Amino acid sequence: MIRNDHTPKLPKELETLIQHYRFLNRVLYSIRILRKHPHTLSSSHDRKWSVYLVRLGNIFRLYKSCFSTIPVLLTTLSSCRADNFNQIFNLLSHSCSLLRGLHLLKEKEFQDFSIKSRLEKRDIDFNTDISSFINSALSHSHRRIVLDRIFIDHPTALRLLTDPVDISDAVVNHFQHAVPIKSTPPLHISALPERWQSVYSPMDSISLAIYDSLLSPATLEEWLGTISSMPNGKAPGSSLITYEMLKHLGPATNALLLILIRECFASADIPDLWHQAMVFPIPKPHEWHCQLQNTRPITLLEVIQKSFVKLFYNRLSSILATHNVLTGGNFAGLPEGTCRDPIITLEFIIHDANCTKSPLWILSQDISKAFDSVHLTMLKFALKCIRLPASSIKLILSLFMNRSNRVFTAHGDTPSYRVRIGIDQGEVISPLLWVIYIDPLLTVLKKEMLDPYILRPPSLLPTPLDDNLNLVINNLVFMDDSTLVSSSKSGLEHMLSITEEFYTLNNTFANYHKYVLISNSLPLTTTSNISPVEFTLSLSSLNRISSISVTPISITSSFRFLGVWFNIKGSRDFVKKQIAGECNSFAATLRLAKLSAKQVVYLYNTVLIPKLEYRMQVTHLSDRDCYVTTRHVRSLVKQKANFSRALPNPILYLSQALGLINLSSHLIQCHVNNLFLMANSTTFFIQRLFVYRLMLIQFQFLIPVSPLMVDDWSL
Numbered sequence: 001m002i003r004n005d006h007t008p009k010l011p012k013e014l015e016t017l018i019q020h021y022r023f024l025n026r027v028l029y030s031i032r033i034l035r036k037h038p039h040t041l042s043s044s045h046d047r048k049w050s051v052y053l054v055r056l057g058n059i060f061r062l063y064k065s066c067f068s069t070i071p072v073l074l075t076t077l078s079s080c081r082a083d084n085f086n087q088i089f090n091l092l093s094h095s096c097s098l099l100r101g102l103h104l105l106k107e108k109e110f111q112d113f114s115i116k117s118r119l120e121k122r123d124i125d126f127n128t129d130i131s132s133f134i135n136s137a138l139s140h141s142h143r144r145i146v147l148d149r150i151f152i153d154h155p156t157a158l159r160l161l162t163d164p165v166d167i168s169d170a171v172v173n174h175f176q177h178a179v180p181i182k183s184t185p186p187l188h189i190s191a192l193p194e195r196w197q198s199v200y201s202p203m204d205s206i207s208l209a210i211y212d213s214l215l216s217p218a219t220l221e222e223w224l225g226t227i228s229s230m231p232n233g234k235a236p237g238s239s240l241i242t243y244e245m246l247k248h249l250g251p252a253t254n255a256l257l258l259i260l261i262r263e264c265f266a267s268a269d270i271p272d273l274w275h276q277a278m279v280f281p282i283p284k285p286h287e288w289h290c291q292l293q294n295t296r297p298i299t300l301l302e303v304i305q306k307s308f309v310k311l312f313y314n315r316l317s318s319i320l321a322t323h324n325v326l327t328g329g330n331f332a333g334l335p336e337g338t339c340r341d342p343i344i345t346l347e348f349i350i351h352d353a354n355c356t357k358s359p360l361w362i363l364s365q366d367i368s369k370a371f372d373s374v375h376l377t378m379l380k381f382a383l384k385c386i387r388l389p390a391s392s393i394k395l396i397l398s399l400f401m402n403r404s405n406r407v408f409t410a411h412g413d414t415p416s417y418r419v420r421i422g423i424d425q426g427e428v429i430s431p432l433l434w435v436i437y438i439d440p441l442l443t444v445l446k447k448e449m450l451d452p453y454i455l456r457p458p459s460l461l462p463t464p465l466d467d468n469l470n471l472v473i474n475n476l477v478f479m480d481d482s483t484l485v486s487s488s489k490s491g492l493e494h495m496l497s498i499t500e501e502f503y504t505l506n507n508t509f510a511n512y513h514k515y516v517l518i519s520n521s522l523p524l525t526t527t528s529n530i531s532p533v534e535f536t537l538s539l540s541s542l543n544r545i546s547s548i549s550v551t552p553i554s555i556t557s558s559f560r561f562l563g564v565w566f567n568i569k570g571s572r573d574f575v576k577k578q579i580a581g582e583c584n585s586f587a588a589t590l591r592l593a594k595l596s597a598k599q600v601v602y603l604y605n606t607v608l609i610p611k612l613e614y615r616m617q618v619t620h621l622s623d624r625d626c627y628v629t630t631r632h633v634r635s636l637v638k639q640k641a642n643f644s645r646a647l648p649n650p651i652l653y654l655s656q657a658l659g660l661i662n663l664s665s666h667l668i669q670c671h672v673n674n675l676f677l678m679a680n681s682t683t684f685f686i687q688r689l690f691v692y693r694l695m696l697i698q699f700q701f702l703i704p705v706s707p708l709m710v711d712d713w714s715l
Contacts, residue, residue: 014106020059021099027052028092034077035085041077049077059099066098119594126599137595137603145283147171148410151290160290164411171407172417174292175279179369179421183507185377189384193541196505199385199440199447203325206387210323214315214392217262224254226311230303237302238278246303261308268395274305276416277424279407299405299426306428309399313429316392321682325386326435328442329685332479333432339562340617341686342476342483344674346561347618348689349473349485352455354570359521360453361492362568363484363550364561365499366514370480371430372422374437376400378506379423382436399427421507431479441502442477448498449474451491457692458699469695471688481562489521493535501542516559517552518568530554564615575619579612580629587632597641601658604633609661613670620671626664634660 010018034041053073060070071091074080080088118136125133134140150170152159161167186192189200230243249257264270281295288294320326321334332339346362353360367373376397383393403419423430452474459465474495476483484499486492503510517533532549539546558565558574565575586608590600621629634649637660652660678690698706 011110014110017063017099017103017106020062021096021103023055024059024092024096024099027056028089028096031085031089031092035089038081038084041081046076046078050075060095063099063102066102067095071095126602133599134603134607137593137599138589138607143283145281145288145295146410147281147408149290150292153291164409167409167411168414171281171292171409172414175297175405175407176417176420178297179372179507179509181375181421181507183504185375185381185505185507187377189381192381192505193501195444196440196501199443200381202384202387206323206325208387208389210319210325211387211389211392214312214319214389215265215268215395217265218258218311220254220258222311223258223261223307226314227307230307230310234303235280235298235300237300237305238276239302241303243303243307246307257304260304261311264308264395265312268391269398270305270308270395274302275401275403277301277403277405278413279405281407297407299424301424301426306426310428312395313432316429317432320386320432324684326439328435328439328446328477329475330435330438330442330477330479333435336682339478340674340677341681341683342478343562343564343618344678345473345685345689346476346483346485346566348455348692349453350566350568350570353453353520353568356456358453359487359519360568361484361486361489361519361521362517362559363492363496364516364559365482365484366511367480367482368509368511369422370508371425371434373506373508374423374434375421375507379433379437382440385440386436396429396433399429400424434480437506438477438480438502441499442475444498444502445475445495448494450494451486451488453485453487455689455692457695459695460699460702460704469688469691471685471692476561478562483561489519489533489535493537496535496548497538497540497543500537500545501540504542504544512548512550515548515550517550518555518557518559519552520555520568522552522555564618566618572619572621575616576621576625576629579616579621582608582612583630584632587636591636591639595640597637597658600637600640601660604637605659605661608633609663609666612663613666616667617670617674621664621667623664626662626667630663 030045034045053075056073060067064070073091074088077085077088122133122136125136147167148162150161150167152161152170161170189197192200227243227246230246232244234243236242246257260271278300280298280300281292282298284294284296286294317334321336326334349360352358380393380397383396388396400419400423404416405419406413406416423433449472452472455471455473457465457469473485474491476485482499484492484495486495499510502508522533530551530553532551535548535550537543537545537547553559555568556571558567558571560566565578567574586604590603595603634652635645637643637652637658638645638647641658652658653662653665675690675693678686678693681687681690695706697703
């Protein structure tokens with residue numbers, strides 16, 4: 001749980017009281033020292049005492065309601081020496097105790113008022129600002145860093161930079177050289193090795209006519225529609241213009257902006273000011289410890305620029321999806337592109353491997369700083385491959401050429417520095433460009449398959465089915481998450497050799513130590529001594545790495561793919577424990593919170609249920625498992641509603657009552673929805689996967705007639 005770090009601002013009266021109390025404590029401490037060492041009394045003490053008397057008198061008069069009588073103090077400390085300062089010490093000690101009591105009372109009143117105000121605001125937010133309500137109720141807070149110092153963890157010389165100039169230089173050096181440029185691609189496609197020359201060559205199957213409308217002048221309706229689709233509450237660029245401002249512009253200003261947008265399309269270029277941006281570092285999930293490698297840069301671009309790019313992206317993505325331009329199988333960034341497809345595919349593969357006892361090798365790769373390492377020359381080759389017109393390529397490259405950034409620090413902005421490589425993650429078109437960028441690799445993997453995993457539909461017929469019904473799979477990719485799948489170790493070695501060539505050619509870096517290997521062909525258990533598996537790669541002009549060692553995980557362990565946990569043996573134990581932990585943590589967070597039953601139900605239905613739904617989209621739990629998993633949530637709802645613990649649970653699920661979502665029923669509905677989404681998918685592979693699932697259902701339930709062969713279901 002992330003602690004809510006909201007600290008209410010103290011009222012001025014309470015701050016003044018605290019300052020006076022601390023001053024009185026300091027004076028009392030001085031008198032205590034004089035009592036222990038009376039011989040140290042000097043004329044300087046009397047001079048200080050004369051100043052203290054003025055402030056002490058003001059304090060006694062200001063808080064006279066605390067005292068039965070206003071204390072009277074002697075004018076000099078020398079006159080207090082006769083009784084060893086006992087009288088003045090007792091008087092000040094008593095006054096300090098009274099002031100301490102007043103301080104505690106006022107502080108308690110302020111805390112009560114502050115808590116009440118926050119609760120009232122949260123209740124108002126429940127109806128007016130649901131995002132703020134959720135953050136407050138779940139004690140969410142935004143982690144942030146302050147770049148006022150930088151720790152240099154050098155092996156031979158540790159340094160802590162505090163000088164503003166040193167900090168600025170270190171920040172610029174880090175972000176400018178975060179991705180080293182170790183290779184320079186050739187200037188022409190003809191200079192590429194034969195394997196890559198063919199895949200980067202313009203596709204003959206694509207007609208240039210499909211791009212005719214890509215750079216056509218934008219209409220006012222198209223521009224206004226793009227602006228209205230942009231999200232609110234986003235950080236602006238250097239001009240401080242926000243999306244909200246664009247949405248409230250008058251007709252005259254919108255007409256001027258439309259002229260600018262049309263000129264960008266006509267010239268296939270953008271204004272020079274759009275090449276300048278601010279970088280705001282945010283912390284990674286772990287502690288940053290004043291080290292720049294523990295930060296992630298967020299580039300703040302101009303919202304007019306982002307709206308223009310969004311309009312261009314809408315056109316380009318629609319064209320690519322309509323005409324099936326990309327052939328690699330990574331459809332992130334395209335309309336209807338969803339991570340559900342590779343997740344469901346992996347579920348089918350694991351299920352089939354367990355049922356048929358087929359060998360299965362899965363290797364999850366990790367690409368370091370994917371977007372930041374995109375080389376514009378290779379991006380240009382990839383854009384030419386899909387036969388994008390030269391003017392459109394020029395426009396895309398202009399977004400990322402001649403760029404300069406400045407970075408926010410605690411001492412102001414750093415000097416501007418030139419961006420050497422990469423595309424901005426803040427650009428809406430960047431995910432689509434990455435998909436285009438990596439499509440040649442996926443195309444080669446598809447063309448040069450060696451020992452892929454084959455999903456063969458089961459059949460009740462004695463004769464074998466047509467091989468065209470088989471599904472051949474050797475990789476699952478969504479955005480920059482890449483997982484290689486094979487039926488043999490040699491198949492993985494072949495694909496790793498290809499990927500290493502691509503990474504070298506494209507200045508892309510793979511984190512080998514983050515690779516995850518899982519296989520049912522390795523004799524691994526929880527008690528076995530797990531040794532690294534060495535993959536022998538094919539050497540070439542692009543690949544100088546002869547082998548890669550990856551330590552596999554146990555077959556009893558679970559691994560994560562696109563945020564969903566899998567087990568190669570199909571075990572659901574890990575997911576069940578994870579879901580139970582989520583529900584228990586949710587209930588523990590809200591149990592002591594001042595929330596109504598209605599608010600708790602809302603948080604459960606809109607925050608927790610979608611999270612569980614995503615993580616369990618390939619996990620089927622029994623009604624009993626779901627009942628046990630959510631028991632603490634039901635107990636919490638009954639407590640908040642002042643219901644008896646013996647109240648039948650079905651009452652909580654009634655829409656006329658609280659409308660708590662029944663996890664078991666909801667998951668069944670989700671699995672049915674996924675089946676319908678597969679049936680209506682426009683992706684050819686998913687359509688074939690749906691046919692495979694129907695044939696699997698027919699086989700498992702011994703249905704003599706295939707559902708695909710029934711013309712009239714009314715009989």
